[in-house]
Amino acid sequence: MVSAAAVDGVTSMKEEGDKDGLGLSLGERVRADFPILDQEAYPGKPLVYLDSAATSQKPKVVMDVLRDYYERDNANVHRGAHQLSIRATEAYEAAREKVGAFVNAETSREIVFTRGATEAINLVAQTWGLDNLAAGDEIVTTVMEHHSNMVPWQLLAERTGAVLKFAQIREDMSLDLDHMKSLITDKTKLVAVVHASNALGGVNPVSEIAEAAHAVGAKVLVDGCQSVPNMPVDVQTLGVDWLVASGHKMCGPTGIGFLWGRMSVLETMRPWQGGGEMIDQVYFDHSTFAEPPARFEAGTPAIAQAVGLGAACDYLSSIGMENGAAYEHEMSKYLWERLSEVEGLDFYGPPPNASGDNRNPLLAFNSRDVHAHDLSFFMDQEGVAIRAGHHCTQALHRQLGAAGSLRASLYIYNTKDDVDQFIEALRSTLDMFKAMDGDGGGAGGGLVGGEPSIF
Template sequence: MTITQERTIAAKVRSDFPILHQEVNGKPLIYLDNAATSQKPVAVLDALRHYYEHDNANVHRGAHTLSARATDAYEGARNKVASFVNATSWQEIVFTRNASEAVNLVAYSWGLNTLQPGDEIILSVMEHHSNIVPWQLIAQKTGAVLKYVGLTETDEFDLEQYKSLISDKTKLVSVVHVSNTLGCINPVEEMIAIAHQHGAKVLIDACQSVPHMPIDVQAMDCDWLVASGHKMCAPTGIGFLYGKLDLLEAMPPFLGGGEMIAEVFLDHSTYGELPHKFEAGTPAIAEAIALGAAVDYLTELGMDKIHAYEEELTAYLFEQLRQIPQLKLYGPQPTADGKGRAALAAFTVEGLDSSDVSTLLDQEGVAIRSGHHCTQPLHRILGASGTARASLYFYNTREEIDAFIAALKETIDFFQSIME
């Protein structure tokens, strides 16, 4: 794909995102906080509006037309997600509020009922808090032991240490596919194959990969995978868990209530078929339907094209950032064509707090993230209380990167002039 083709793609999609066409503090908005949440195209906004204006009704239990239409759209979205990640069945997709709830579902349903004292869980030091805290809680309740894979000299997943940590005591490996701070793309297929050789199950946190690259859960052979809708052009309040059918069938319900039951008696209850036994209560119907619309949108664009475009943007971003001597960049460096890492850059500026950097950039209309990005253990290892992070998506352009770099240089010059 040539640069001209990529710019054509960017120019095409930007008109689909109304929020991008505004000024912030008198400057054109440059939104570079996509690892935190993505913006929503008109197709997704229309799906939300259409549901509430035409089909608003509860799903599954109603015989009337509105309920039937809502149910068809809701379950249709599940089918779209299943196809998007190449699940073998729609029954392998469980809708959750977000990826954090999906991890907790596995932790409390499978983990709490499977793990024994002395069993081992392998995580990595780069995990999001949502993939650390649930396992800490489960370890406290079951007596399981947590082990952590560290970093290589290039701030990547230490595969050799992973091989040394895993053993027949390992019952679970729960790791991130793409680090939201380091930007490294972890070798999950190799990690999964090694884990399965030892009889361990594997959960993949794919929040930073599902929106940006093609994902095939069958080829990956993960046991579970979690993702969050709001990072992939869908609304907040909706995410999903993929799980292998036999595993989900063997897992007990996570939450009890309406919808997840088959029959309820005063002294016991029986539970619904997959995936409904994990979806207690009225679900996020509109949000799920809008997630389906987001999947349609991304599929039409082509995940391979999105990934290729973001690689070009990544190469350009790092080329520009490396020219600023006061910056320290974290994570592996991309190749000349942008391969080998995700489209985000976490950095610190010598002598400056990351929050000050992001605040001044906001005055120039540039939105980036600052802080620990829900990876406090990782930041302690990096020796940084926080980092600034610019993260890209397919609607960003080289021109926006140029404006960000110019604003960043002005911010650094401003602070240096104050300190002199």
């Protein structure tokens, strides 16, 4: 079960600390549910985990469910009449129901389990895409996309002769919606867009984009990897045709994700992989195939991982996605404000608005004096885990003139104390480089810079 503190939801947050005078912040309440956070990265250096946009930590309830499955119910699904197989099948399909409810699918049959969001996007590209795109057709996406929502469409364009178009960002690094709408024409067959950027942090107006795309008969796929874990997502309200998400970013296990597809669209898509489970009838000269979602789940699925993802949905639902989002909006603003106090940094992404709901709880930045990888390495020595690199948005970083960047990303279990420790470690590391260099000007070049100075 989820801790009683987590079920209580979020307390109101005030400017001085995260206390409301009666209780604790959400981060303080749920932290005990994540055992991995209670450790030292190095002797005397408590772990400060700020890399949840890459993968979230797992609550104990999810780990317990995985252990219980393997200890009590482990069997193949949909194939046996014995009790273990029946229980495994029930748990697997119950997980599908939980995921469907989590994103408000019309039916759980619209949920296809995949290895992750990357596989889900490739599934759509290699089935619907190959059958519906031809030379001269256009795919519209954005410059901020993760490689997983860019490379599959590049490969599809190469095979079909379709044209790939990229919507630009504004000066504040939010999506240029007017430019995107101008790219959507009668030639557009697909719009593929990230809901919330994993590098810039901004939340995109997906419903408005979908309306423009559908007006010309185009389909819409949304990368929800950074939105589904962090905010309420209702696929029916979004009005899109497909949405993908990764389990490991939403408190679930690795090796599991899902594709939500509108049933009327899924029914038109041919199978991607052949084998067991996805068939109806097999003859020596031909085969017929099951209805969705089984049609797209060839072979033995990731049963335990799906059950774990269902438990993660239960956990997040018990907290309340509205509560989690409100807390993360406040934490996002606090992260921005605290980093703004550090001199010599350049930020990527739009600044938070008054409520903070225009961006996710992450911030990518660079030092003008010290290379991102150098900063990340030495901050790790202080126990602070942040990401350095291009965050699978290499094309975006190239356009921004940055070899890479640092990214601090928060989740429901982070607190203002985590942010404060991060800022303290960052200042200490920058001061160290300044002392080593004399004037702080030659440590590698944060924006373009070439190679890291210590690697």
